Amino acid sequence: MVAGETSGDLLAGLLLDGFRDRWPDLRAGGIGGAQMMRRGFQAWWPSEKLAVRGYVEVLRHYREIVGIRAQLRQKLLADRPDVFIGVDAPDFNLDLEADLKAAGIRTVHFVSPAVWAWRANRVEKIRRSVDHVLCIFPFEPALLAQHGIAATYVGHPLANVIPMFPDQAAARRQLGLQADDLVLALLPGSRHSEVAYLAERFFEAAAHVRRAHPAIKIIVPAVPALRAQIEQAAQVAGMQAHVQIVSGQSHAVLAACDVTLIASGTATLEAALYKRPMVIAYNMNWLSWQLMRRQQLQPWVGLPNILCEDSVVPELLQQAAHPRALADAVLLWLASPGKIAALQQRFTRLHEELRCDTSRLATDAIQKIIEG
Structure with missing residues (x-):
């Protein structure tokens, strides 16, 4: 799994709760933060390394981020997981997922890139990179299906964590x-x-x-x-x-x-x-x-x-x-x-x-x- 910032770490941590119930002997590792590590996730790099937004800002950290992705790719190809799950962070994860999928590793992306809001040209990249998308908004699976991308609406994890009537x-x-x-x-x-x-x-x-x-x-x-x-x-x-x-x-x-x-x-x-x-x-x-x-x-x-x-x-x-x-x-x-x-x-x-x-x-x- 790779979660690239605080919000991704939170979402991935909530997913891991369900994974542990289904697969008690699960081994999970990759890039994550405190919420994921609290669930036994092995963070080989901290999610803060990827917490950069904006074209110019990314350029300042480009060499380090690309280096991390190359090392992670090599590690996963050498010790192949049953599935790779990229949690949001599409600029980092989609390229990695494309390489892993081409090598026969199953890839899932959690939180559909917002092609309905930004960068519609990402659709082809998503299709090439992932076997399945887990969507947090109800209108997304039908939109992705129009482009031949398999997807499932799973709701937003935070909607279950946050009470309907906060105290x-x-x-x-x-x-x-x-x-x-x-x-x-x-x-x-x-x-x-x-x-x-x-x-x-x-x-x-x-x-x-x-x-x-x-x-x-x-x-x-x-x-x-x-x-x-x-x-x-x-x-x-x-x-x-x-x-x-x-x-x-x-x-x-x-x-x-x-x-x-x-x-x-x-x-x-x-x-x-x-x-x-x-x-x-x-x-x-x-x-x-x-x-x-x-x-x-x-x-x-x-x-x-x-x-x-x-x-x-x-x-x-x-x-x-x-x-x-x-x-x-x-x-x-x-x-x-x-x-x-x-x-x-x-x-x-x-x-x-x-x-x-x-x-x-x-x-x-x-x-x-x-x-x-």
């Missing part, structure tokens, strides 16, 4: 917050490059919000490896004395908050499953943004908007993601309880649509692939 009071007790606190959560990303481009402006936006609501509690869940970088951004923005930074615990933070300012990515879907109003933001290298924008097929980048097929939450990208605008969007949510109630109803319907027995469905599909 906000318990989450606040866990984080040392009071039941009646007004709480803003800042989630500036799980990659070094995301934090570099977003954290300082998130803290500056929070300073604006704090002027309107002086008693507001501001809490930031930090990937442990990025905590020092986030603390430095808070200090530069003059907010270090006014924020609570916690290691991990992103789910508790989302359950506890009233609104979140959040980097575009998987975390936005987690926020939707927690039924939280959000402001989605993203900023990256200018050249990377220009290249990505040309391949965009949807009018939105945030998963909640894409899945709801509507602008249910604001998205502020690139130049639009400046602190004052971010703060204004957060303040608008705090002044709109009726809009929040309607949003929570829509997110509840989305949660119901994504809830399946993911571990069993995924394991059944993989069993068939292994049996040939």
Whole structure:
């Protein structure tokens, strides 16, 4: 298995629970993180090595990433697994999967590359690279079938982990917050490059919000490896004395908050499953943004908007993601309880649509692939 970042590590860890039930003597190894290792996974490289987004940013790490892929390919061809599962990280995994499939190793990709949103030309590469795709959104298998790609809808694992009705009071007790606190959560990303481009402006936006609501509690869940970088951004923005930074615990933070300012990515879907109003933001290298924008097929980048097929939450990208605008969007949510109630109803319907027995469905599909 290869999971390339924090969100992939979380999804792969949930899959491993189902695999252990079906195959108690399972041996699993590859590239993964803490969630996978907690389930007995042997991480030959940490998932953080692949946690890079954007064309220019990848170029800076290209030699190391290609070297890791070459070493992993050689290792897997020498000690052939029953199946290889690439978890998201398509830029890394699809090339590796193509080589393994050509050598007769069965390949499964979990989380279909979003060809319906970005880079439709990936379809041919997916067909060449994988025996089967495990899809987390219900419309994907039919779309892939149109291109001759076998796929199974397995639901989104997080829809089973995250409660339909989150216990906000318990989450606040866990984080040392009071039941009646007004709480803003800042989630500036799980990659070094995301934090570099977003954290300082998130803290500056929070300073604006704090002027309107002086008693507001501001809490930031930090990937442990990025905590020092986030603390430095808070200090530069003059907010270090006014924020609570916690290691991990992103789910508790989302359950506890009233609104979140959040980097575009998987975390936005987690926020939707927690039924939280959000402001989605993203900023990256200018050249990377220009290249990505040309391949965009949807009018939105945030998963909640894409899945709801509507602008249910604001998205502020690139130049639009400046602190004052971010703060204004957060303040608008705090002044709109009726809009929040309607949003929570829509997110509840989305949660119901994504809830399946993911571990069993995924394991059944993989069993068939292994049996040939």
